[in-house]
Amino acid sequence: MGNFIEFFLRFLPDLLSGAGMTLLLTAEGLAAGFVLGLGTALARTYGNRFWRGLAVGYIELFRGTPLLVQIFLLYYGLPGLGVTLSREWAAFLALGLNSGAYQAEYLRGSILAIGEGQMIAGRALGMTRWQSVFNIILPQALRLAIPAWANEPVSLLKSTAVVFLIAVPELMAKAKAIAAKTYDPISAYLAVAVIYLAMVYLLDGFMKWSERASRIPGFETESARA
Amino acid sequence: MNQFFTYIAQGTFITIAVTLVSLPFGLALGLSLALVYNYGGRWAARAAGAYSLLMRGVPPIVLLFILYFILSGRLLNLSPFWAGSLALGIVSSAYQMEILRGALQSVGGGQMVAARAIGMSRWQAIQHIIVPQAVRLAIPPWSNEASIVLKDSSLVYALGVPEVLRRAQQLSATTQQPFLAFGAAALIYFVLVFLTNRALDWLAEKTKLPTQHT
Amino acid sequence: MDTPVILQAKNLTKIYGKNVIFQNISLDVHKGETIVIIGPSGTGKSTLLRCMNLLTRIDGGQIFLEGQEITAAGTNEDRVRQQMGMVFQNFLLFNHLTALNNVMIGLSKVKKMPQAAAREKAMHELSRVGLSDRADHYPGQLSGGQQQRVAIARALAMDPKVMLFDEPTSALDPELIGEVLGVMAQLAREHMTMLVVSHEMGFAREVADRIVFMEKGSIVEQGSPEDLFERPRQARTREFLGKITELYGKKER
Numbered sequence: 001m002g003n004f005i006e007f008f009l010r011f012l013p014d015l016l017s018g019a020g021m022t023l024l025l026t027a028e029g030l031a032a033g034f035v036l037g038l039g040t041a042l043a044r045t046y047g048n049r050f051w052r053g054l055a056v057g058y059i060e061l062f063r064g065t066p067l068l069v070q071i072f073l074l075y076y077g078l079p080g081l082g083v084t085l086s087r088e089w090a091a092f093l094a095l096g097l098n099s100g101a102y103q104a105e106y107l108r109g110s111i112l113a114i115g116e117g118q119m120i121a122g123r124a125l126g127m128t129r130w131q132s133v134f135n136i137i138l139p140q141a142l143r144l145a146i147p148a149w150a151n152e153p154v155s156l157l158k159s160t161a162v163v164f165l166i167a168v169p170e171l172m173a174k175a176k177a178i179a180a181k182t183y184d185p186i187s188a189y190l191a192v193a194v195i196y197l198a199m200v201y202l203l204d205g206f207m208k209w210s211e212r213a214s215r216i217p218g219f220e221t222e223s224a225r226a
Numbered sequence: 227m228n229q230f231f232t233y234i235a236q237g238t239f240i241t242i243a244v245t246l247v248s249l250p251f252g253l254a255l256g257l258s259l260a261l262v263y264n265y266g267g268r269w270a271a272r273a274a275g276a277y278s279l280l281m282r283g284v285p286p287i288v289l290l291f292i293l294y295f296i297l298s299g300r301l302l303n304l305s306p307f308w309a310g311s312l313a314l315g316i317v318s319s320a321y322q323m324e325i326l327r328g329a330l331q332s333v334g335g336g337q338m339v340a341a342r343a344i345g346m347s348r349w350q351a352i353q354h355i356i357v358p359q360a361v362r363l364a365i366p367p368w369s370n371e372a373s374i375v376l377k378d379s380s381l382v383y384a385l386g387v388p389e390v391l392r393r394a395q396q397l398s399a400t401t402q403q404p405f406l407a408f409g410a411a412a413l414i415y416f417v418l419v420f421l422t423n424r425a426l427d428w429l430a431e432k433t434k435l436p437t438q439h440t
Numbered sequence: 441m442d443t444p445v446i447l448q449a450k451n452l453t454k455i456y457g458k459n460v461i462f463q464n465i466s467l468d469v470h471k472g473e474t475i476v477i478i479g480p481s482g483t484g485k486s487t488l489l490r491c492m493n494l495l496t497r498i499d500g501g502q503i504f505l506e507g508q509e510i511t512a513a514g515t516n517e518d519r520v521r522q523q524m525g526m527v528f529q530n531f532l533l534f535n536h537l538t539a540l541n542n543v544m545i546g547l548s549k550v551k552k553m554p555q556a557a558a559r560e561k562a563m564h565e566l567s568r569v570g571l572s573d574r575a576d577h578y579p580g581q582l583s584g585g586q587q588q589r590v591a592i593a594r595a596l597a598m599d600p601k602v603m604l605f606d607e608p609t610s611a612l613d614p615e616l617i618g619e620v621l622g623v624m625a626q627l628a629r630e631h632m633t634m635l636v637v638s639h640e641m642g643f644a645r646e647v648a649d650r651i652v653f654m655e656k657g658s659i660v661e662q663g664s665p666e667d668l669f670e671r672p673r674q675a676r677t678r679e680f681l682g683k684i685t686e687l688y689g690k691k692e693r
Contacts, residue, residue, distance in 0.1 A: 080405035340532035345522030437580035
């Protein structure tokens with residue numbers, strides 16, 4: 001145990017720079033995923049047959065295949081079609097597309113939970129369909145989605161670990177390098193596990209705090225009944 | 227072309243094999259932990275809870291590597307296939323524990339009281355009354371976990387196990403057709419996940435308890 | 441009642457946190473007797489019943505079944521519960537089993553009876569409650585009254601010495617109450633020893649050998665239905681019965 005702590009402290013600065021990259025990838029993936037997910041959820045709820053089909057196809061494809069396969073397809077596969085992406089771009093796109101497919105489902109669930117009634121009320125005031133969506137449905141749907149959505153940042157953080165397999169210099173990649181240098185893979189990966197645990201704990205705490213901070217009094221009780 | 231298909235088909239068998247080892251192993255371990263959590267007394271429950279938090283707070287691939295090096299080390303000397311599959315099973319057991327303990331809890335205290343009232347011991351009640359009902363409740367979230375394990379089996383690529391993705395990579399090198407190779411891998415996973423979901427949906431339907439009032 | 445005492449509670453006390461649910465309750469139940477416990481809600485009637493078959497631990501006092509102290513240390517509680525049947529307010533049938541299997545499971549798993557004998561006995565009990573034609577229905581396919589009757593059959597199958605009923609009709613729609621009370625009245629006629637907590641005054645009046653009025657954790661008064669309804673001695677008893685008979689009216693049976 002004492003050896004491990006010594007090991008851990010020795011490589012901490014190096015590991016932390018890897019952790020920084022991990023957090024960056026998470027933030028980027030989350031943001032891209034949110035935009036994609038929201039667009040897809042709207043397309044699936046309010047779009048015509050073409051858009052709905054596209055949305056469903058995207059969701060099924062990215063939820064039905066492993067993230068690692070998606071990364072490889074973008075990084076190694078696309079050059080076969082003449083499109084070459086840098087490793088950072090491939091990782092970012094794969095994470096964003098993957099997260100977007102899952103976020104689309106959470107968001108669609110919340111939009112549906114808000115219910116027809118709110119849309120009708122908006123239309124009755126003379127709003128167009130899209131005005132109702134943006135001014136009435138979405139503000140409520142987004143708040144309602146927070147508890148379920150709060151799992152996504154942690155989930156995404158954990159899934160960024162696989163991008164080291166295309167040599168993106170995040171936390172896992174650092175672990176691999178340290179393992180090779182010290183011939184002590186177990187300590188190296190244990191050290192990384194500790195850092196992931198710390199990040200997950202902090203992120204989870206942050207999500208719980210923001211959930212509490214954004215509550216509308218009486219809103220959850222109403223939506224719990226809905 | 228023919229060689230392409232057989233090569234990648236062999237990879238598919240390995241992928242299925244990895245899943246068929248890790249998923250049931252995860253179930254056995256997860257169910258035991260869930261029973262310990264719900265019925266094992268305060269300290270055992272805390273230990274099980276800590277296990278769950280730790281295993282779910284770390285990325286599967288990190289745990290895979292740690293467990294792989296332990297399981298294939300001098301003590302046990304398991305092959306990459308076995309070390310990888312069992313490691314994935316251990317990772318999954320934490321998620322399955324959460325699903326199953328929720329299901330056990332949903333069955334409800336009343337069922338336990340009724341079972342004790344006819345003289346069943348606690349263990350008899352768990353075995354004959356609680357678990358059969360909990361299993362039915364657990365099927366929908368469990369089928370989600372099953373497709374996750376199937377997709378996570380791709381992680382054993384990193385251990386050199388010749389499953390679909392590694393085969394695809396080798397094919398991509400030999401045929402110089404990377405998009406085709408990796409596209410095929412994606413398609414195979416898609417079909418496997420699809421079939422697994424359908425099969426488990428069918429199972430959920432089949433084991434549903436009849437409710438209409440006659 | 442001049443038959444031997446089969447179930448005896450001596451100075452029972454139950455405390456929950458800071459609340460005293462009941463204190464120093466004593467009750468003798470004679471073989472073949474039907475006792476109905478009445479009283480306002482929350483006075484510990486249900487808790488008392490659950491203490492009788494050791495589902496709930498008592499904090500003071502002793503309980504004797506056929507002369508043996510079942511609250512003694514080292515008693516096999518499961519064995520004790522095999523000899524007492526309990527029927528719950530919300531039926532608590534095993535949802536994953538058919539009516540027949542619900543009745544059978546105690547026989548096959550607890551009493552370790554061979555399948556054929558268990559099935560025969562289970563069918564017999566189901567006929568006794570009038571539900572042999574629903575044997576392969578699941579609880580989800582049965583009405584509340586039918587579920588409760590299956591629950592009674594399930595308890596009867598174990599050949600209990602005493603049957604405990606915890607507000608058996610309180611969760612039923614009015615038109616279904618009759619079928620359950622009918623079964624219970626039949627059991628009383630067959631000299632089953634029964635301890636019933638209920639608000640059904642008509643049933644109490646017609647079927648009980650003794651009525652016990654409990655309030656605020658103690659027995660206020662007890663006696664035969666005639667004594668209690670016609671000549672209540674305590675003011676509280678008079679008050680309670682007055683309000684209740686207003687509400688429920690005299691039940692025609």
